Amino acid sequence: MPPRIYLDYNATTPLHPELAATLTQSLPLYGNPASPYLEGRCAHDAIEEARDSVIRFLDAPSAEVIFTSCASESNNHILKSVLWEKWGFIPHLIVSSIEHSSVLAACRFLETTEKATVTYLPVTPMGQVTPQDVQTAIRPETILIFIMTANNEVGTLQPLLEISKIAKAHNLLLGTDAVQAIGKIPLSFQELNLDFLTFSGHKCYAPKGIGGIVMRKGLTITPLIHGGSQERKNRAGTQNTLGIIALGRALPLLNKEEKIRSPLIRSLSKKLSHGILNTVSETELNGHPTEKIVSTLNISFHGLSAESLVIALDMAGISVSTGSACSTGSIEPSYVLEAMNLPKKTRESALRFSLGLFTTEQEINQVLKLLPPLVSKLRKASR
Amino acid sequence: MPPRIYLDYNATTPLHPELAATLTQSLPLYGNPASPYLEGRCAHDAIEEARDSVIRFLDAPSAEVIFTSCASESNNHILKSVLWEKWGFIPHLIVSSIEHSSVLAACRFLETTEKATVTYLPVTPMGQVTPQDVQTAIRPETILIFIMTANNEVGTLQPLLEISKIAKAHNLLLGTDAVQAIGKIPLSFQELNLDFLTFSGHKCYAPKGIGGIVMRKGLTITPLIHGGSQERKNRAGTQNTLGIIALGRALPLLNKEEKIRSPLIRSLSKKLSHGILNTVSETELNGHPTEKIVSTLNISFHGLSAESLVIALDMAGISVSTGSACSTGSIEPSYVLEAMNLPKKTRESALRFSLGLFTTEQEINQVLKLLPPLVSKLRKASR
Numbered sequence: 001m002p003p004r005i006y007l008d009y010n011a012t013t014p015l016h017p018e019l020a021a022t023l024t025q026s027l028p029l030y031g032n033p034a035s036p037y038l039e040g041r042c043a044h045d046a047i048e049e050a051r052d053s054v055i056r057f058l059d060a061p062s063a064e065v066i067f068t069s070c071a072s073e074s075n076n077h078i079l080k081s082v083l084w085e086k087w088g089f090i091p092h093l094i095v096s097s098i099e100h101s102s103v104l105a106a107c108r109f110l111e112t113t114e115k116a117t118v119t120y121l122p123v124t125p126m127g128q129v130t131p132q133d134v135q136t137a138i139r140p141e142t143i144l145i146f147i148m149t150a151n152n153e154v155g156t157l158q159p160l161l162e163i164s165k166i167a168k169a170h171n172l173l174l175g176t177d178a179v180q181a182i183g184k185i186p187l188s189f190q191e192l193n194l195d196f197l198t199f200s201g202h203k204c205y206a207p208k209g210i211g212g213i214v215m216r217k218g219l220t221i222t223p224l225i226h227g228g229s230q231e232r233k234n235r236a237g238t239q240n241t242l243g244i245i246a247l248g249r250a251l252p253l254l255n256k257e258e259k260i261r262s263p264l265i266r267s268l269s270k271k272l273s274h275g276i277l278n279t280v281s282e283t284e285l286n287g288h289p290t291e292k293i294v295s296t297l298n299i300s301f302h303g304l305s306a307e308s309l310v311i312a313l314d315m316a317g318i319s320v321s322t323g324s325a326c327s328t329g330s331i332e333p334s335y336v337l338e339a340m341n342l343p344k345k346t347r348e349s350a351l352r353f354s355l356g357l358f359t360t361e362q363e364i365n366q367v368l369k370l371l372p373p374l375v376s377k378l379r380k381a382s383r
Numbered sequence: 384m385p386p387r388i389y390l391d392y393n394a395t396t397p398l399h400p401e402l403a404a405t406l407t408q409s410l411p412l413y414g415n416p417a418s419p420y421l422e423g424r425c426a427h428d429a430i431e432e433a434r435d436s437v438i439r440f441l442d443a444p445s446a447e448v449i450f451t452s453c454a455s456e457s458n459n460h461i462l463k464s465v466l467w468e469k470w471g472f473i474p475h476l477i478v479s480s481i482e483h484s485s486v487l488a489a490c491r492f493l494e495t496t497e498k499a500t501v502t503y504l505p506v507t508p509m510g511q512v513t514p515q516d517v518q519t520a521i522r523p524e525t526i527l528i529f530i531m532t533a534n535n536e537v538g539t540l541q542p543l544l545e546i547s548k549i550a551k552a553h554n555l556l557l558g559t560d561a562v563q564a565i566g567k568i569p570l571s572f573q574e575l576n577l578d579f580l581t582f583s584g585h586k587c588y589a590p591k592g593i594g595g596i597v598m599r600k601g602l603t604i605t606p607l608i609h610g611g612s613q614e615r616k617n618r619a620g621t622q623n624t625l626g627i628i629a630l631g632r633a634l635p636l637l638n639k640e641e642k643i644r645s646p647l648i649r650s651l652s653k654k655l656s657h658g659i660l661n662t663v664s665e666t667e668l669n670g671h672p673t674e675k676i677v678s679t680l681n682i683s684f685h686g687l688s689a690e691s692l693v694i695a696l697d698m699a700g701i702s703v704s705t706g707s708a709c710s711t712g713s714i715e716p717s718y719v720l721e722a723m724n725l726p727k728k729t730r731e732s733a734l735r736f737s738l739g740l741f742t743t744e745q746e747i748n749q750v751l752k753l754l755p756p757l758v759s760k761l762r763k764a765s766r
Binding site: 004006011013015028031032034035037039040068070071072073075084102103104105106109113200207210222224225227228236237239240241243307310313320321 | 398417422455488489583620621702
């Protein structure tokens with residue numbers, strides 16, 4: 001059997017070999033980081049080193065890092081903390097309508113409590129929130145704007161710097177879900193004047209089960225998990241030492257790798273995109289042509305159901321996805337493409353290819369060889 | 384330098400060598416368990432296998448397993464879900480006053496919301512809740528009794544079977560934090576007629592960052608983390624595949640190991656306990672003499688501060704703890720020993736030794752050799 005071709009880096013990334021080595025070497029580091037004796041101190045020090053690594057990587061000298069189990073937890077932690085402040089009014093939040101499911105579901109939950117209201121901003125057909133819409137949505141009760149850095153399905157970047165200026169002009173808290181941006185574009189917590197940033201390890205070559213929040217120093221939010229005083233009393237529970245160590249090592253590695261690999265990933269993405277759009281009829285590229293994560297390609301193959309294409313490609317040894325793969329077995333139509341106002345035939349036939357550090361030219365050539373006849377065959381069969 | 388002697392298994396356990404091998408072998412299993420293609424299905428199948436392992440180990444055929452990041456999350460998840468049900472009255476919970484900090488802090492948080500009330504049951508001087516007190520605490524608004532299986536600091540077992548009968552006679556939900564009991568005593572979810580049981584991987588030789596809830600089938604609780612439909616919509620966020628696999632493998636391993644090691648651990652615990660109590664003056668064993676986890680020894684060394692003894696032992700290469708080591712650097716007096724109504728001098732001088740699978744006779748001999756002169760020296764110095 002030929003080796004598999006993995007083109008779903010936005011869903012999750014393979015463990016980087018260097019991090020696999022780090023993990024294996026760190027397995028004996030078992031002390032409870034809260035314990036005062038040697039084994040505990042070693043684990044504690046390793047965690048603090050990782051914390052510093054996050055601070056440096058995200059240029060966040062005036063922030064602190066809260067390690068969590070995943071970005072979904074991070075997003076829930078920030079958004080639900082709104083429920084427990086003594087505002088004296090019903091607080092209002094502004095998010096985009098194409099946020100990750102953990103943001104949207106947490107916001108919908110907030111609404112059910114009737115203790116918060118939420119505006120879900122529309123996006124352009126290219127998947128961007130407009131600063132004007134952010135401005136217009138602000139009310140006297142608005143307390144927090146939470147907009148993703150880059151969308152997981154189409155890769156579109158949001159105008160965060162402009163949104164930040166608006167947020168700060170109105171003294172509002174600003175948070176971003178940076179899961180899909182980390183390691184792919186330069187990110188400065190400081191320059192963006194952020195209050196919160198959430199991230200995940202398994203989208204940047206570290207293992208699953210580790211994520212975090214970068215939070216402006218001086219802010220306090222109600223814990224989602226109460227208990228021990230871990231993570232400076234922000235998040236109880238014995239820390240995932242191995243995951244934290246791997247994440248801390250992943251970031252400088254990304255810096256190094258991206259410098260080398262970034263031009264190649266860019267050219268391979270272009271090659272794949274041009275190749276598909278030029279050789280397969282009735283295809284279109286969704287999302288923003290330039291303000292995007294280059295390694296994310298969302299392409300519609302009109303007349304086909306994306307699911308059948310995913311299955312056929314899987315059988316041919318190629319792993320791609322239909323938009324967000326974070327929800328188990330969900331074959332619901334993409335709410336992202338719907339919010340972008342794309343027609344049904346475009347939404348239903350949209351495939352996401354996402355490239356990463358280990359994507360090779362050979363793999364892209366192979367996809368470009370296999371895909372066109374596969375699409376023809378499926379189109380014939382579905383007629 | 385001689386090898387360290389680790390006697391704090393209740394704080395966390397070393398990774399079992401077989402699980403280290405499992406982890407290393409599983410590193411290439413990187414697919415997102417929610418993805419429909421091969422890599423995703425492999426991860427998904429591995430998780431389901433682990434789920435079955437938990438069900439089997441805990442004899443819980445009519446329950447489901449929700450994997451979380453730690454027992455603190457599990458406890459918070461269950462307890463805070465109480466806030467979001469439409470009870471039509473202010474629900475009342477019954478817990479013991481010696482629960483893990485994640486239970487007590489979550490309960491205190493519930494009280495601050497004024498949407499729930501909590502009774503914290505007293506315990507006997509040996510650390511047990513009495514069934515009579517449980518019975519007396521029940522009110523018309525009581526919905527949930529949540530009592531730990533075994534206490535982390537003194538190892539005392541709670542009369543869960545009797546409490547279960549009371550709970551069921553009153554149609555109340557019953558949950559237990561079984562973190563300190565798993566692998567140490569036989570546990571049957573079914574026989575105890577439980578609704579919830581929480582557990583943690585890093586107390587049973589799996590890595591940190593993984594825990595779970597066993598929940599009676601048919602029950603629904605509001606997620607703590609909203610988002611994707613992972614864990615049958617009970618807990619959003621990409622699963623910690625590696626942690627889950629290790630946990631799933633840890634349980635049958637515990638079954639096997641405990642059968643072999645259990646008599647040895649029991650005899651080593653006795654040897655350590657007798658050795659200390661007989662050779663060091665002014666010492667006493669706290670907790671229940673028989674209804675306890677045998678590997679947990681809580682011993683007071685009157686006239687000494689437990690912290691200074693922990694530090695001195697650490698310098699001598701021995702890792703032990705002062706009660707719960709789950710709270711970073713906290714040297715607060717033990718609320719467990721306080722609830723047991725032990726005098727100040729007993730509380731302040733209490734040390735916890737907890738043995739485990741890898742404890743050897745040689746280690747116990749070494750502790751019994753080093754400890755008495757160390758205690759004498761410290762006592763002299765503190766006079």
